[in-house]
Amino acid sequence: MSMSVQGTILVLDGVATNRIMLKVQLTAAWYQVVQGDKLKGLPALLRRTRPDLVIASQTLPDGSASDVKAILAGDPTLSDVPVVAITQQNDKAARVQALADGLDDVLAYPYKDTLLLAHVRSLLRARVERQELQVEDKTKSIGFAETGTALITPAPSSRIAILTLAARTGAIWNKALATRVPQPISSHDLPNLSGVLSSPVPDAIVVELWDGATCRNMLADLRSRAATRHTVLIGVIPDASSDQTAEALDWGVDAVCQGGFDPDEIAVRLKSQIARKRRDDRLRASLRNGLADSLTDPLTGLCNRRFAMRALHQIARQSSQSDRGFAIMLADLDHFKSINDQFGHDAGDQVLTETASRLQQSVDQRGFVARFGGEEFMICLQNVTPANALRAAERICACICSEPFRLGEPQNPILVTISVGLVLHAPPLADSVLKSDDMEGLLKSADRALYAAKQSGRNQVRLRRSAA
Incomplete structure (x- = not known):
């Protein structure tokens, strides 16, 4: 439950003049104040008012401030509401016992308005920070x-x-x-x-x-x-x-x-x-x-498509500012279905994780590798010339096919190859900011280049100039 705009404070005290004085102090500081005088009926009052903080007299007609804290603790939606106890005398032993009982702080009469409000601000600030961390229900909805x-x-x-x-x-x-x-x-x-x-x-x-x-x-x-x-x-x-x-x-x-x-x-x-x-x-x-x-692919540990698209837009913005080109590659393992069919899906997963490792080793810090889906990977390199990008794509092909995939079975190594579609976004095209439609155009160009590599016999690179 989020806090009210003003912050709602429940004042509990069996003495009406004490409640009135606290209400005046807190209302003057733009807090919304609700009042109660005893424990009886408190659960219903709490559910109705949803306070952000409770200020309670240490001694109530039918209980204590510690009982108030216990009632709040019994409601999961209110268990983090802080409770400040107000005592009639500065008794150190009683204060320590109240803190040991779970109360968040103790104030003794007489106290200044400035001290009361500082305690209120401190406890409300801590609760807001804690509520911002409690995102479990919201994160479930977005996966x-x-x-x-x-x-x-x-x-x-x-x-x-x-x-x-x-x-x-x-x-x-x-x-x-x-x-x-x-x-x-x-x-x-x-x-x-x-x-x-x-x-x-x-x-x-x-x-x-x-x-x-x-x-x-x-x-x-x-x-x-x-x-x-x-x-x-x-x-x-x-x-x-x-x-x-x-x-x-x-x-x-x-x-x-x-x-x-x-x-x-x-x-x-x-x-x-x-x-x-x-x-x-x-x-x-x-x-x-x-x-x-x-933002991470759980099998390979690589960035997933969601992260890749964010990173790609950031690289595009940097490119437009520096007037330096960047390259996008879509790489797809050749005949991957036959690997799954012949050796099983566990072996296929091992091929994917080993492929991810090899791709990361072949790409330097100027770029990133992401698993785009299935056996398809995306590689993006920034600040590259066309010649450097082409050499990087050829290295990617070589890092997959040059060494068999052993997968824990040295006597049965698997030969794997990969096809790469490369698209360049280079000056003078890089002197303007890419829009979302332009980015989709780059990816479609890379996909067409990948298709051309597959049609030409696989295990090779095909290059297309940016269509954006």
Whole structure:
């Protein structure tokens, strides 16, 4: 379920004045606010309003904020909705217990509007990013759904880094956390980030925050780098400064421990945040695998037709900008049906995969090879002259026929040949951008050249000048 345009926040509190105050604060920040006062009837209210975030009093007339989180967790469509608990006093032990119960954050009265809104922005931002990764249902509709978690490489062991202004502080924090978390911990001095950016990059960083531009620049640096963009950042502030906490959350810190380093709170936050990161990493891996699968031929590992057409249009645009020619080849294995009939389809698949390997080895980095379908392959070379393109096509023929295909049976090698149709798009034709119809014309020209090679006896190259 996507977020509303404004963002819908459900406020739960048994005290009407508390609900009204929160509604005023949140409405002034352009959030849509709905209200409730107890757990009774909450499932129906949640289904009706579909909130993006819940702010609940830690103590409700018939339950607690932890009960609210449990109800949300029971609904798969709402299980990722964050819950912030509001407490009447700053009780560290109660805050740690609430975080251990699964609540996303805890705020104690009195608090500033700026702090409340910074927590809201941080949690909503994290939820939006997570929702963008949850594409399973959409990817199924276009054919590259996740094939199963067993195919995803298990995540490596988590690592934690500590960043402090003084080495002695880092050593104290390290010792305190080491007995509370299972992950290995490394300590580094601020503001130098060279140690923490060295491989392997940690999954979570506990960082001592201080006021000033240097701290802001450090957080921006960590969030802007590809290596640490998704790393969990937990800030530690020496006092209860609401302004500094709000600023840290807006600069990308995932959570803040106010009032100095508390190893119990840090340990609880690390556990929940690293678990969240692991889930998000799996979603990202699934998305990458799905996108790769959608553009890759599963048998040969080559680009498929879908990718080939995208790449071909890109090469055509580059050609028009550089006034350099490119070549398209359609290559088709000769008498492939007889290979399947005589040796079986498993042998035919082995011929296709070996053909793909040989074609890739014969084509340099100026081009790519794709399986166009069946036993047909497409090769595209950019920045080539007609003479170079013809020599490349002849090499392709030679790489297939010069060495028999052994297929695990040395005593029965299979002789395979390939026919190639070559079309050139070269200056002065390359000085204009090709349209889709022009691209189809190039492919038809290459197909006619391939047909001519087949008609002329196979195992050879036929060339046609671009018709586009």
